[in-house]
Amino acid sequence: MIMPRGQQLLLPASPLFVFGSLAVALLVSMAVGIGWSGRAAWMPDLLSIVLVFWCVHQPRKVGIGVAFVLGLIVDVHETSLLGQHALVYTVLGYLAVMIHRRLLWFSVPSQALQVWPLFLAAHLLTLAVRALLGGAFPGWSLFLAPVLEAVLWPVFSVVLLAPQRRAPDPDADRPL
Amino acid sequence: MPLGTLDRTPPPFFKQGLSAVSKLLLFSALAVLLMVADVRFQVTEPLRAALGVVLYPAQWLAQRPQVLARASTELLQSRDAAQTAERQATEQLLRQAQRAGQVEQLLLENQQLRELLGLRERLGGRATAAQVLYEAADPFTRKVIIDKGANDGVQESAAVMDAHGILGQVTRVLPLLSEVTLVTDREQATPILNTRTGLRGIAYGDASAESWLELRFMAANADVAVGDLLTTSGVDGVYPPGVPVARVTRVERRADSVFARVVCEPLARVQGTRHVMVLAPLSDQIPPRPVIDKPRPLANPRGARK
Numbered sequence: 001m002i003m004p005r006g007q008q009l010l011l012p013a014s015p016l017f018v019f020g021s022l023a024v025a026l027l028v029s030m031a032v033g034i035g036w037s038g039r040a041a042w043m044p045d046l047l048s049i050v051l052v053f054w055c056v057h058q059p060r061k062v063g064i065g066v067a068f069v070l071g072l073i074v075d076v077h078e079t080s081l082l083g084q085h086a087l088v089y090t091v092l093g094y095l096a097v098m099i100h101r102r103l104l105w106f107s108v109p110s111q112a113l114q115v116w117p118l119f120l121a122a123h124l125l126t127l128a129v130r131a132l133l134g135g136a137f138p139g140w141s142l143f144l145a146p147v148l149e150a151v152l153w154p155v156f157s158v159v160l161l162a163p164q165r166r167a168p169d170p171d172a173d174r175p176l
Numbered sequence: 177m178p179l180g181t182l183d184r185t186p187p188p189f190f191k192q193g194l195s196a197v198s199k200l201l202l203f204s205a206l207a208v209l210l211m212v213a214d215v216r217f218q219v220t221e222p223l224r225a226a227l228g229v230v231l232y233p234a235q236w237l238a239q240r241p242q243v244l245a246r247a248s249t250e251l252l253q254s255r256d257a258a259q260t261a262e263r264q265a266t267e268q269l270l271r272q273a274q275r276a277g278q279v280e281q282l283l284l285e286n287q288q289l290r291e292l293l294g295l296r297e298r299l300g301g302r303a304t305a306a307q308v309l310y311e312a313a314d315p316f317t318r319k320v321i322i323d324k325g326a327n328d329g330v331q332e333s334a335a336v337m338d339a340h341g342i343l344g345q346v347t348r349v350l351p352l353l354s355e356v357t358l359v360t361d362r363e364q365a366t367p368i369l370n371t372r373t374g375l376r377g378i379a380y381g382d383a384s385a386e387s388w389l390e391l392r393f394m395a396a397n398a399d400v401a402v403g404d405l406l407t408t409s410g411v412d413g414v415y416p417p418g419v420p421v422a423r424v425t426r427v428e429r430r431a432d433s434v435f436a437r438v439v440c441e442p443l444a445r446v447q448g449t450r451h452v453m454v455l456a457p458l459s460d461q462i463p464p465r466p467v468i469d470k471p472r473p474l475a476n477p478r479g480a481r482k
Binding site for chain 2: 091
């Protein structure tokens with residue numbers, strides 16, 4: 001296995017955890033989006049971070065098809081145009097799968113710097129789709145959202161990889 | 177090293193499925209197709225309804241934190257605040273009781289006058305009480321989701337009001353939920369009547385500014401003043417007449433335009449209302465359009481000459 005020097009050997013990811021984390025991210029973004037915070041243009045899209053994360057780390061489990069279905073679900077929940085999030089998540093999934101071999105050779109902070117253009121592209125695509133249909137411009141704070149999503153990348157990297165960093169042979173000294 | 181340490185399933189050599197590019201093209205095309213079908217042909221409603229029903233438990237779960245937070249703040253609200261609210265409510269009730277007495281009398285008088293004039297009874301519609309579940313998390317539009325859907329008899333294009341005025345209009349009905357476009361949405365137009373002058377107009381939402389309405393196509397010399405109350409006009413056959421909509425807050429008359437810029441503030445609490453009333457559209461109570469024979473052309477002298 002070719003991997004960067006000094007990196008910890010990870011346990012195989014459990015599909016239950018991968019898809020469970022996607023479901024939890026969907027629920028959390030629904031819960032966060034209920035009040036005033038949902039309409040704020042700078043609100044980072046938590047689901048898209050988790051989606052890109054798994055597209056990069058587990059491209060054989062989570063790919064463009066999963067992204068499309070998730071986008072469709074978000075569309076129905078937000079009663080936005082059916083297919084808008086599906087298109088954006090599809091493109092996001094594609095870009096993430098495209099960079100997944102390169103990205104994991106970098107340290108986590110520089111990974112955040114490299115996923116920022118992905119999120120920016122996703123938001124620009126949303127803006128373009130809505131502008132075509134005559135939506136209102138939600139304000140310049142929209143461009144804060146991809147920055148916040150990139151800033152949250154290291155946090156998600158730690159949390160979502162924690163189960164794979166457990167000891168392979170738990171004993172009394174290392175129970176987890 | 178124990179056995180489960182590494183992922184030992186090798187990546188498939190030959191059965192790799194579609195390439196990423198073809199997957200991107202396939203799913204993007206599907207998404208664009210869905211968008212076109214949604215916007216142009218409105219044929220995706222069954223898919224949306226089915227997904228909405230499947231998604232309902234998840235939405236219910238996602239609302240629990242907010243519901244819990246709301247319940248706990250209500251629980252912790254101090255006694256003083258509750259007493260003040262109760263005193264105010266009593267005073268308001270007294271005032272309204274007095275008014276209600278007048279209303280009875282006025283109604284009777286009005287009924288007699290109308291019968292006298294042979295007018296049709298004023299149109300009154302069915303109303304359904306509903307609760308706002310959540311605001312659609314979409315910075316491009318202004319929409320809320322209410323907890324009554326097609327199962328409760330909500331119809332599309334029904335007007336929705338809260339205690340203060342018109343809140344919006346039902347623009348999509350799912351089996352268990354409905355989507356309400358607020359009056360401040362950029363694509364929402366509300367027919368209004370200026371109660372001071374009787375002037376009719378159309379108020380458009382202006383979502384780019386913070387929850388404002390704009391009265392478009394008002395002639396620069398139209399009689400509109402700051403503080404005018406705008407109510408629904410009732411000429412559209414959808415909204416019941418006489419429900420307050422907005423109050424004029426700014427009138428700009430510019431030399432370079434034949435129209436005045438009239439900005440109004442919605443009276444309904446578009447930012448955080450919970451209890452709303454869905455008023456069934458009046459279109460089914462309105463008599464059908466009279467059939468008028470096509471005007472026949474007068475005898476054509478040229479044709480006659482042939």
